[in-house]
Amino acid sequence: MAAHYTVTTRTTASQIAAAAALVLLAVAVAVPFIASRSLIQDLFFILTMLTLAQFWNLLAGYGGLVSVGQQAFVGFGAYMLFGGAILWGVNPVAGLLLAGVAALVLAIPTAFFAFRLQGAYFAIGTWVVAEVVRLSVAQWKAVGGGTGTSLPRDARDAMWGAGWIEGAFDVRASEARDILTYWLALALAVATIGGIYWFLRTKRGLALAALRDNVGAARSVGVDSERMKWVVFLVAAFGTGIAGGLIFLQNGRISPDSAFSVIDWTAFVIFIVVIGGIGTIEGPILGVLVFFALQTLLADYGAWYLMVLGALGIAVMLFAPGGLWGLLSGRTGVQLFPIQRRLNRHD
Amino acid sequence: MSPILSLHDVSKSFGALTVTDGVTFDVPEGQALGIIGPNGAGKSTLFNLITGGLSPDAGRIEYDGRDVTRVPPMQRCLSGIGRSFQIPQPFDRLTVFENLLVAATHGRGLPERAVEADCAEVLERTELIHVANRPAGGLTLLQRKRLELARAMATRPKLLLLDEIAGGLTEGECVALVDTIRRVHAEGVTIVWIEHVLHALNSVVERLLVLDFGRVIGIGEPAEIMASKEVREIYLGIEV
Numbered sequence: 001m002a003a004h005y006t007v008t009t010r011t012t013a014s015q016i017a018a019a020a021a022l023v024l025l026a027v028a029v030a031v032p033f034i035a036s037r038s039l040i041q042d043l044f045f046i047l048t049m050l051t052l053a054q055f056w057n058l059l060a061g062y063g064g065l066v067s068v069g070q071q072a073f074v075g076f077g078a079y080m081l082f083g084g085a086i087l088w089g090v091n092p093v094a095g096l097l098l099a100g101v102a103a104l105v106l107a108i109p110t111a112f113f114a115f116r117l118q119g120a121y122f123a124i125g126t127w128v129v130a131e132v133v134r135l136s137v138a139q140w141k142a143v144g145g146g147t148g149t150s151l152p153r154d155a156r157d158a159m160w161g162a163g164w165i166e167g168a169f170d171v172r173a174s175e176a177r178d179i180l181t182y183w184l185a186l187a188l189a190v191a192t193i194g195g196i197y198w199f200l201r202t203k204r205g206l207a208l209a210a211l212r213d214n215v216g217a218a219r220s221v222g223v224d225s226e227r228m229k230w231v232v233f234l235v236a237a238f239g240t241g242i243a244g245g246l247i248f249l250q251n252g253r254i255s256p257d258s259a260f261s262v263i264d265w266t267a268f269v270i271f272i273v274v275i276g277g278i279g280t281i282e283g284p285i286l287g288v289l290v291f292f293a294l295q296t297l298l299a300d301y302g303a304w305y306l307m308v309l310g311a312l313g314i315a316v317m318l319f320a321p322g323g324l325w326g327l328l329s330g331r332t333g334v335q336l337f338p339i340q341r342r343l344n345r346h347d
Numbered sequence: 348m349s350p351i352l353s354l355h356d357v358s359k360s361f362g363a364l365t366v367t368d369g370v371t372f373d374v375p376e377g378q379a380l381g382i383i384g385p386n387g388a389g390k391s392t393l394f395n396l397i398t399g400g401l402s403p404d405a406g407r408i409e410y411d412g413r414d415v416t417r418v419p420p421m422q423r424c425l426s427g428i429g430r431s432f433q434i435p436q437p438f439d440r441l442t443v444f445e446n447l448l449v450a451a452t453h454g455r456g457l458p459e460r461a462v463e464a465d466c467a468e469v470l471e472r473t474e475l476i477h478v479a480n481r482p483a484g485g486l487t488l489l490q491r492k493r494l495e496l497a498r499a500m501a502t503r504p505k506l507l508l509l510d511e512i513a514g515g516l517t518e519g520e521c522v523a524l525v526d527t528i529r530r531v532h533a534e535g536v537t538i539v540w541i542e543h544v545l546h547a548l549n550s551v552v553e554r555l556l557v558l559d560f561g562r563v564i565g566i567g568e569p570a571e572i573m574a575s576k577e578v579r580e581i582y583l584g585i586e587v
């Protein structure tokens with residue numbers, strides 16, 4: 001008697017998670033109606049860091065591309081948003097797309113250069129690119145050169161949707177902009193996670209997971225590793241550029257040092273991914289919550305804060321290489337974003 | 348029959364160490380060829396040259412009537428060259444079934460739906476069906492060896508390269524694996540098999556090639572090769 005088989009990906013936990021995610025999303029959309037401005041700003045920070053972490057995880061966790069130069073795309077994207085608004089009067093909300101495209105364009109020569117380098121040299125190469133871009137942007141007088149600049153008042157006032165929020169919520173202009181950027185950050189984070197999840201469930205996503213586990217074996221079974229690296233690098237740059245644009249749009253001020261900060265846009269992001277669990281979608285989500293909690297707790301301790309983060313990151317790498325999510329799912333087998341294809345036998 | 352694989356004067360060195368030294372041989376379509384030789388003779392390197400993991404310094408490799416010397420590994424797989432690794436290289440965090448799914452979809456250029464049933468069948472044939480949904484990282488040695496074979500089979504190769512697939516297994520464990528290989532061969536798949544476990548090898552192959560210090564020192568009927576002086580010298584002390 002021949003058995004026949006079906007393939008499924010959903011699990012009970014994932015269906016509960018999906019329902020919970022919808023509720024959470026509804027709450028998140030409604031937050032500005034009830035929350036204080038400082039909570040909205042905190043959530044904005046969490047959402048943008050989460051987006052950066054998801055893209056870095058896509059790069060390093062799946063693609064094996066350990067970049068320490070993602071600040072190049074954060075900074076370049078943000079600067080193009082400011083430049084677009086100042087020089088050509090581009091609406092800052094539309095400027096987000098400009099930021100993404102600019103980062104994507106920058107990623108092409110960066111990849112040509114960095115893909116020639118292996119391992120640690122790749123990491124160093126990406127950092128060098130970021131420094132070169134920072135130094136170049138610092139020469140750009142129209143956006144304030146080395147000291148930076150603020151988003152002009154008329155550009156801020158022109159932000160699509162801000163006027164409507166101001167009226168609907170009966171708040172000041174600055175608060176309306178915080179609400180707008182929060183919603184944009186929420187949309188970006190949801191689109192990022194949704195997009196990555198969708199991709200991982202495709203045939204190419206499966207190949208990416210195979211590359212993560214074993215490059216040589218993946219190539220031997222027909223996986224186009226070169227092309228996959230390009231796709232992942234360009235997509236990550238695009239998303240990172242948009243996130244960068246959004247972060248500085250909310251900030252309202254930009255300078256080369258803040259926009260191209262390796263600590264803020266790469267070191268913290270790596271910490272989030274490593275502590276949460278590299279190579280999973282759930283990991284960065286858990287990681288960003290831990291990161292935010294630590295930052296809040298240790299805010300008053302200055303340099304100690306960075307040392308605690310560093311020590312914690314190293315401890316996780318040594319004792320739980322799968323991160324906190326790895327510990328959790330290893331024990332329980334839970335997957336919130338199921339990508340595993342299960343073969344079910346029917347006799 | 349016309350050769351499906353031919354190597355012409357292929358050489359490869361790592362620094363001063365010549366690991367493949369003017370290797371020339373043909374494999375007729377449908378044949379099973381065994382490769383033997385002492386440790387470090389360059390057997391696995393030969394496979395890496397055939398699959399494209401390494402490029403030769405000199406010489407030409409033809410597969411299916413085409414010069415593939417500079418063709419990347421991925422395209423060689425698509426055109427029908429499948430391989431197993433001496434040290435199993437599973438995709439640890441993927442399940443056993445997904446390991447095959449990657450190979451079948453990318454190795455044949457087909458969508459997932461089109462290969463699912465086929466992957467299940469390969470898992471049945473290689474006795475891995477009961478661990479189909481387990482992460483491959485947690486498998487035993489025997490299961491890893493089976494997975495190497497299964498994943499290569501999932502690409503539906505015309506030419507299957509097996510690198511010490513029976514190595515490290517007990518006699519009993521070998522039997523079923525060898526049986527599967529024999530059946531794959533009977534279906535018309537050309538096999539090149541590197542093996543130290545000679546009785547397993549000789550129960551399948553029709554021709555033997557002996558490699559020593561990167562050079563082909565003998566090729567022919569297994570019985571003849573096994574009886575030759577060179578092989579006896581090399582294998583003195585190793586099971587015959």
Ligand SMILES: Nc1ncnc2c1ncn2[C@@H]1O[C@H](COP(=O)(O)OP(=O)(O)OP(=O)(O)O)[C@@H](O)[C@H]1O
Nearest residue numbers: 361364366384385386387388389390391392393433
């Ligand atoms: N990438 C490499 N770089 C440098 N030397 C290498 C490399 N790969 C293999 N070698 C060397 O080439 C020689 C042949 O190695 P190879 O793995 O082909 O031998 P083998 O015949 O498969 O041996 P075994 O029976 O032990 O598997 C060895 O001396 C090995 O150390």
Ligand SMILES: [Mg+2]
Nearest residue numbers: 390391392433
């Ligand atoms: Mg070997």
